[in-house]
Amino acid sequence: MSAQFPNFIIIDDSRLDCFIAEKIIQNSGTYSNVKSYMEAAQAYEEIKNGIIGDSSTMTIIILDIQMPVLNGFQFVEVFEQLPKETQSKFAIFLFSSSINENDKNRLGNFPSIIRFYSKPISKDTVAQMIEQI
Amino acid sequence: MEKQEKIKILYVDDEINNLTGFKASFRMNYNIMIAVNATDAMQHLSSHPDIRVIFCDQRMPGKTGVQFFEEIRSRYPKPIRILLTGYTDIDSVIDSINLGNVFRYVKKPWADDDILGAINEANKFYVSNSLLAVKNEELQRAYNELDKFSYSVTHDMRGPLLSVLGAIDAAQHMDDITEIRKMLLMMQDSVKNLDDFIQSIHDYYNLNRGELEIKEIDFNELVEEQIKIFNFTYLVSDVRFNTNIIQKEIFRGDVLSIKLILNNLLSNAFKYQRKDNPNKTVDLNILVENGHAVIDVIDNGVGIAESYLGDIFNMFFRASTQEVGSGFGLYNVKAAVTKLNGKITVDSEINKGTHFKVLVQNK
Numbered sequence: 001m002s003a004q005f006p007n008f009i010i011i012d013d014s015r016l017d018c019f020i021a022e023k024i025i026q027n028s029g030t031y032s033n034v035k036s037y038m039e040a041a042q043a044y045e046e047i048k049n050g051i052i053g054d055s056s057t058m059t060i061i062i063l064d065i066q067m068p069v070l071n072g073f074q075f076v077e078v079f080e081q082l083p084k085e086t087q088s089k090f091a092i093f094l095f096s097s098s099i100n101e102n103d104k105n106r107l108g109n110f111p112s113i114i115r116f117y118s119k120p121i122s123k124d125t126v127a128q129m130i131e132q133i
Numbered sequence: 134m135e136k137q138e139k140i141k142i143l144y145v146d147d148e149i150n151n152l153t154g155f156k157a158s159f160r161m162n163y164n165i166m167i168a169v170n171a172t173d174a175m176q177h178l179s180s181h182p183d184i185r186v187i188f189c190d191q192r193m194p195g196k197t198g199v200q201f202f203e204e205i206r207s208r209y210p211k212p213i214r215i216l217l218t219g220y221t222d223i224d225s226v227i228d229s230i231n232l233g234n235v236f237r238y239v240k241k242p243w244a245d246d247d248i249l250g251a252i253n254e255a256n257k258f259y260v261s262n263s264l265l266a267v268k269n270e271e272l273q274r275a276y277n278e279l280d281k282f283s284y285s286v287t288h289d290m291r292g293p294l295l296s297v298l299g300a301i302d303a304a305q306h307m308d309d310i311t312e313i314r315k316m317l318l319m320m321q322d323s324v325k326n327l328d329d330f331i332q333s334i335h336d337y338y339n340l341n342r343g344e345l346e347i348k349e350i351d352f353n354e355l356v357e358e359q360i361k362i363f364n365f366t367y368l369v370s371d372v373r374f375n376t377n378i379i380q381k382e383i384f385r386g387d388v389l390s391i392k393l394i395l396n397n398l399l400s401n402a403f404k405y406q407r408k409d410n411p412n413k414t415v416d417l418n419i420l421v422e423n424g425h426a427v428i429d430v431i432d433n434g435v436g437i438a439e440s441y442l443g444d445i446f447n448m449f450f451r452a453s454t455q456e457v458g459s460g461f462g463l464y465n466v467k468a469a470v471t472k473l474n475g476k477i478t479v480d481s482e483i484n485k486g487t488h489f490k491v492l493v494q495n496k
Contacts, residue, residue: 014292016319020299023316027306066288068451097295098287119292120299 006057006130007033011043011075012064012095021062021121028126032057040070044078053089058133062121065096065103072096073103076110087112091133095119139164140256141181145174145201146190146217155188158245163252171201178205184212186255188239188248191218191226199229206234211262213255217241281448293327296320333461336393340468345387347496352378352419352426355388359395363403372403372413380421385496390469394428397462398489402432407484410434424495433486442479466491 008031010021018036025034035052037043040063046052053059065072072094079087094107094116107116114132117125141164144155152167159165166181168174170193178184187205189198196204202214216238218226229235236255239247300320307313356376363374395417402415410433418429437445441452446467449460470477475493 014296014323016296016300016316016323019316019319020296020303023303023307023312024299027303066292096288097292098284100284119295120302122299122302 004057005030005032006091006133007031007052007054007059008035008062009043009052009059010034010036010062011040011067011072012036012062013038013067014064017064017119024121024123025126028123030126030130040067040072040075044070044075047079047086047090048082050086053086055089059090060129060133061090061092063092063094065094065099073106073110076113080110080112091129093117093129095121140186140252141166141184142186142188142252143168143174143177143181143184143212144188145169145171145193145198146188147193148190151190155248159248159252171196171204174201175205178209178212182209182211184209185259186215186252187212188215188217188251190241191216191222197225199225199234202229202234203232211259213259215239215251215255217243278448289330290327293323293330296323330461333465336465337461337468339389340393340465340472343389345472346389347385348388350384350386350388350391352380352384352421355392355395356417356419359392359399362396363399372406372415374415374417376417376419378417378419380419382421382424382495384421384426386426386493387473390473391493393469394466394491395430397466398428398430398491401462402430402434402487405487406432406434421495426493426495428491428493429488430491431486431488436483436485436487437479437481438483439481442481445479446477 008021008025010018012018012021015038018038022034022036025031032054037046043052043061063072063075070078076092076094079090079092090112092113094113095118096103096116097119099116099118104116107113115129139162142159143166144152145168146152146155147169149169152169156165156167166177166184168177174187174189187202189201191198193201198216198218202216206214213236214234216226216229216235217240218238219241226235226238230238236258237251239251297320300316300323304313304316307316356378360374360376399415399417406413412433414433416429416431418427418431420427437452441450444450445452445463448464450464451460467477470491470493473493475491477492478490479487480490481487
C-alpha cells in the first residue's frame with residue numbers, strides 16, 4: 001500500500017522548518033519517503049542526476065522562496081530546464097512566511113509550480129497537496 | 134568673509150562699461166564673473182557649476198536677457214536669474230517672471246543697494262533650494278529603504294515566529310521527549326535569530342539617525358570586551374583567536390560604531406569557518422598610528438565567491454546558507470565605516486578565507 005503514497009522532499013534553509021515539515025508529514029502517515037535539503041542547489045543536483053525521483057510514485061517538493069544562493073524561484077527556473085521526463089516525477093509547492101505582489105505575479109510564469117502556501121505547513125496542507133497531484 | 138569662499142556671481146551685458154563698473158563695485162564682497170555675450174556666459178556656467186546668481190541685461194544684440202534665461206534654465210537650473218532692464222521692457226519682464234524664468238528684476242541704471250539687496254535675496258533662495266534638494270534626496274533614500282524594510286521585516290520577523298508556531302503544532306503530536314528536546318533547541322535558535330535581527334535594526338537606526346559620540350578609545354579594553362561576548366555566544370573553543378593590538382597614540386572616535394564594526398566582522402569570521410578544518414583561526418590585528426586606526430580581521434574559513442564580493446555590503450544580501458544571517462551585518466558595518474569617514478576593503482578566496490581591512494581616522 002505504502003508505495004501508493006508520494007515521496008516528499010523539503011527544500012528550506014531553516015533547519016527548524018525542515019524538521020517541522022518532516023514531523024508533520026511523518027505524522028500524517030501518508031508518505032513513502034521524506035528527505036530535507038537546506039541548500040536548493042544540492043537538491044537540484046540530485047534531481048538532475050536521478051538520485052532522487054521515483055518512477056513508481058510522485059515526489060512532492062516543498063519549496064521555500066527566500067533562501068540565499070539559490071532561492072525558490074531560481075530553483076524552479078533551472079528545474080524547468082530539465083528533461084520533461086524527469087520533471088514529470090515531481091510536483092512543486094511553494095512555501096513562504098510572506099509573499100509580495102512581485103512574487104505573486106511571478107508564480108504564473110512557472111507552469112511547474114502547482115500552488116503557493118503560507119507557512120507554517122499543517123497536516124491539512126499535506127492532505128491538500130496529495131489531493132492535487 | 135575672509136575664510137568663507139566668496140559667492141560666485143555672473144553678469145552678462147554687451148556694454149563693457151557696465152561690466153567693468155559692476156565688477157569694480159562688488160568684487161570686494163563677491164567673486165564676480167563677467168561675459169559680453171551668451172557664448173561667454175555659457176563658458177563660465179560650464180566651468181563654474183557653483184555660480185549662485187546670474188544678472189543679465191535685457192537688451193543685447195542677437196538675444197534678449199529673457200531669451201537667454203529661458204535657454205539656460207533647463208541646463209543650469211540652480212543659479213538664481215535676475216534681469217537688468219529699463220522700464221520700457223516691463224511687459225516682457227512680467228511675462229518672464231510669471232513663467233518662472235526670472236527670479237526678480239533690477240531696473241537700469243542700477244543703484245548699488247538694489248544690486249546688493251537682490252543678491253542677498255537670491256542667495257537666500259539659492260541656499261534654501263539647495264537644502265531642499267538635499268532633503269529630497271534623503272527622503273527618497275529613506276523611502277527606498279522603507280520599501281526594502283517592510284518586505285524584509287515581514288519575512289525576517291514573521292519567518293522565525295511562524296517556525297516556532299509550526300514547531301508548537303508539531304510538538305502536540307510528538308511523544309518522544311528526546312525529539313521534542315531537539316526541536317526545542319532549534320526553536321531557541323529561531324528565537325535568537327529574531328532577537329539578533331531586532332538588534333540589527335536597532336544598530337541600523339542608531340547608525341543612520343544617531344549622533345557620533347567621540348570619546349577616547351582603548352583598543353585593548355575594547356577587544357577584551359569582545360572576547361568576553363564571543364566566549365558567551367559562540368562555541369569558539371575549536372577556533373584559535375589571535376589578537377595583536379598596537380596602539381601608539383591616543384585614539385578618539387565613536388565607540389559604538391567601532392564596536393559594531395568589530396563585533397560584526399568577528400562574528401562573521403567565527404561563523405563562516407570550514408567545519409572540517411582542524412586549524413580554524415581568526416586573527417585580529419589593530420594598529421593605531423599616524424592619526425588613524427587600521428583594523429584587520431582575517432579568517433581561514435569558507436571564503437566568499439568573487440561573484441558575490443560586490444554585493445556583500447548590500448542590505449539583506451546573503452551569500453551563504455551555512456549559517457543563519459540577517460543580511461544586515463555587513464551593511465551596518467559599511468554604514469558605520471562611512472559614518473566615521475573610513476574605508477573598508479575585502480579580500481577573499483573560496484575555502485581559503487577572508488580578510489577585511491578597515492581604516493578609520495583619529496578624530
